[in-house]
Amino acid sequence: MxxxxxxxxxxxxxxxxxxxxxxxxxxxxxxxxxxxxxxxxxxxxxxxxxxxxxxxxxxxxxxxxxxxxxxxxxxxxxxxxxxxxxxxxxxxxxxxxxxxxxxxxxxxxxxxxxxxxxxxxxxxxxxxxxxxxxxxxxxxxxxxxxxxxxxxxxxxxxxxxxxxxxxxxxxxxxxxxxxxxxxxxxxxxxxxxxxxxxxxxxxxxxxxxxxxxxxxxxxxxxxxxxxxxxxxxxxxxxxxxxxxxxxxxxxxxxxxxxxxxxxxxxxxxxxxxxxxxxxxxxxxxxxxxxxxxxxxxxxxxxxxxxxxxxxxxxxxxxxxxxxxxxxxxxDEPVTVSDKENAKEMPTIRGEVTFDHVAFSYDETKKILKDVSFTVKPGESVALVGPTGAGKSTIVNLISRFYNVDSGRVLIDGQDISEVTIHSLRSQMGIMMQDSFIFSGTIGDNIRYGKLTASEDEIRKASRIVCADDFISRMPEGYDTEVRERGSMLSQGQKQLISFARTLLSDPSILILDEATSSIDVQTEKALQTGLNAMLQGRTSFIIAHRLSTIRGCDRIMYIDDGGIMETGSHEELMAKKGYYYKLYTAQLEEVHKTA
Known part of the structure; x- marks a missing residue:
């Protein structure tokens, strides 16, 4: 077409x-x-x-x-x-x-x-x-x-x-x-x-x-x-x-x-x-x-x-x-599909490696150029940088929503192009900025990623991400019917439901792509405890506009010009006074101006 x-x-x-x-x-x-x-x-x-x-x-x-x-x-x-x-x-x-x-x-x-x-x-x-x-x-x-x-x-x-x-x-x-x-x-x-x-x-x-x-x-x-x-x-x-x-x-x-x-x-x-x-x-x-x-x-x-x-x-x-x-x-080619002899992905420990990865959406511009890094199991990594730099592209490649142009993406030393897509993605939790809500009950939306989940499991996941309070106040609680795209819910409520849905699937690798962008500061502070629980023991990649939310990450990568310009902890990057330092201080000044 x-x-x-x-x-x-x-x-x-x-x-x-x-x-x-x-x-x-x-x-x-x-x-x-x-x-x-x-x-x-x-x-x-x-x-x-x-x-x-x-x-x-x-x-x-x-x-x-x-x-x-x-x-x-x-x-x-x-x-x-x-x-x-x-x-x-x-x-x-x-x-x-x-x-x-x-x-x-x-x-x-x-x-x-x-x-x-x-x-x-x-x-x-x-x-x-x-x-x-x-x-x-x-x-x-x-x-x-x-x-x-x-x-x-x-x-x-x-x-x-x-x-x-x-x-x-x-x-x-x-x-x-x-x-x-x-x-x-x-x-x-x-x-x-x-x-x-x-x-x-x-x-x-x-x-x-x-x-x-x-x-x-x-x-x-x-x-x-x-x-x-x-x-x-x-x-x-x-x-x-x-x-x-x-x-x-x-x-x-x-x-x-x-x-x-x-x-x-x-x-x-x-x-x-x-x-x-x-x-x-x-x-x-x-x-x-x-x-x-x-x-x-x-x-x-x-x-x-x-x-x-x-x-x-x-x-x-x-x-x-x-x-x-x-x-x-x-006949439209399924460019991202299982290879003929693809095998099941073993239980993921969480080591993620980019081995000289290059990628472009079309022939006009390379988004990533020869990117290499390794993330240890259980490590939390924040991706920051200007719009269009390739932050979302990196997490999309980890989830294998696209194939790399060259190089390899490995999880626990296994090239993800050699395993079945279902066995890979079923062990990953992905939260996008656009929290899509299907028509049906709130409970069904949370259960979407784990159909066998019990009511107790749904409520437990919701309490951890601070969604249980507002859901319980709904006319029918978890049985409340929501319309297509969740039109009766606020954007923040939709994101909290999506958090519960992701947590319920118990992923080995967690990806949060601007997942807290529509949640107010007070709710985000309350949610931080739940987020810490979600991140515990899981390899996680976090993209966040508010840099204050990623200060506690083990590592921060500044992405721009098709590659990783600098990497380190918040303290290390602030001491370098490089790209991240300029971005962080500029955002702080903006906050002070609007305060």
Missing amino acids: AKNTYKQDEILEEPFDIRHLLRASSYIKKYQKRMIIAILLSSLGGAFGYIAPMITQHALDVAIPDKNFRLLFSLVIALLALYTGSIIFVTIRSKIMVEVSQNIIYDIRKDLFEHLQKLPFQYYDDRPHGKILIRVVNYVNSVSDMLSNGLINIVLESFNLLFIVIFMFLVDVQLALVVLCGVPILTVFMIWIKNKQRKAWQAVSNKNSNLNAYLQENIVGARITQIFAREDENAQIFQDLSQDCRRTWNTAVRYSNLVWPGIDAISVCVRAAIFLFGLVIFGEGNKSLGTIVAISSYASFFWQPIMNLGNIFNNFINNIAYLERIFETM
Whole structure:
């Protein structure tokens, strides 16, 4: 999936590629028996319907002129039976295909979602989440209908067309040829309209994707919008995107609305020709009224499968592009994954080593250049430095959220690229600045990292990190339901819940990336006891904006210009009067000014 924004259309103009269809066949094979049954039922239902005009012809040419009411009554009963049977078969077929379609949706969406969960952070950093979402929801819905009903309808409409032509020729060869004379006219019309229609509906899809991307972004950033009073500007952007959707939709519908009138006009002309040729040109009295009515009925039927096949073709062209986008997402490389012979990470003691590590997010700038250090088990290390220096990058590499460009990251002497990701991360506790809260209860959010945790374990972890007091005051305590992203909680409360969640997982290595940034000073002081308990016996890496919180760390590393500029304890670095000294004293002066 190409890097994109809500301002840019996705290019969905793809040639028909049979490879995508062949790849999709794996989702169809599981349900091929049910699809064959559906085809047989539809064929029978269609055949019953096409026999009806022949019965009508017999009634008009034989039963009514001979006043044979017994035969007429029998023909009426036969018509009712045929129509009833047709309705029953089509209804059963529809039920089967609804189930097949939903099963295909489930299978594709499951595979797509499982793959999305394995993709690296970089994938989500580069793309609007709304455009990823539209692939999982809209595109899968559309493609599933093509893979189920679309393929079946191609077979059915082809059979229908064949049945109609056969029945027409059985009734009258000359009038059947009159009907077929309209096919070249229809072919030219359909080629012209379908090309316009396909491009128009692809434009609709593009604009809907853009709107979806902006809507998702705006909902997530609703608070920022109101903070900066951007409601009017954002409303104008949304209005412009909505107008694009409306404009492209109206254009597409305009072309679609031409199909029925165009085909109906050709159909009327053909039926008029049937009566003209039947009553005048082929000689008066040579064609019976029943024959003309029957052929006229078949002529009405004749155009429907042709139009349906045109719609199916158009649908296939659009959905092959969607299918390509779905497979493009599924084929997105999982750059951070287990190697073929990856082994389980043994119980971590906590020694962390960077061995000449280099890393960059893209080719334009190196974030880390030849970084080497070793942290002993149980040692607490603070990472400080200017914004963008690479502090978060270092802890992300320890967690193996990204692969290093060169060098190695080792834990207890084991290269972490050689072990399974699950066995590595399950022994690590990671607290980010953005404390994400899932919809559900507070207890479930704390239990997220250890599903087997008991109520007592949850409460104990919460008490250690000073979260128990405010949780207990909630209407339902730990069973209080919180909304998506924890909207009913303060940022500080969300961080305390995240602390409890991390502590409950009992990690061997603890990473705190600006984890106390949203907690007030008083709460942070109370939390310090809990933090000390969390750090006890664990190797820990702490990134904190407030330098006062990291004074007690065993070691402080000043990160800048792609490497470690200086390292030591707080006292040692203050005595050096280097980078850390300048940063710390500047922050102290700022505190005194605001005090």
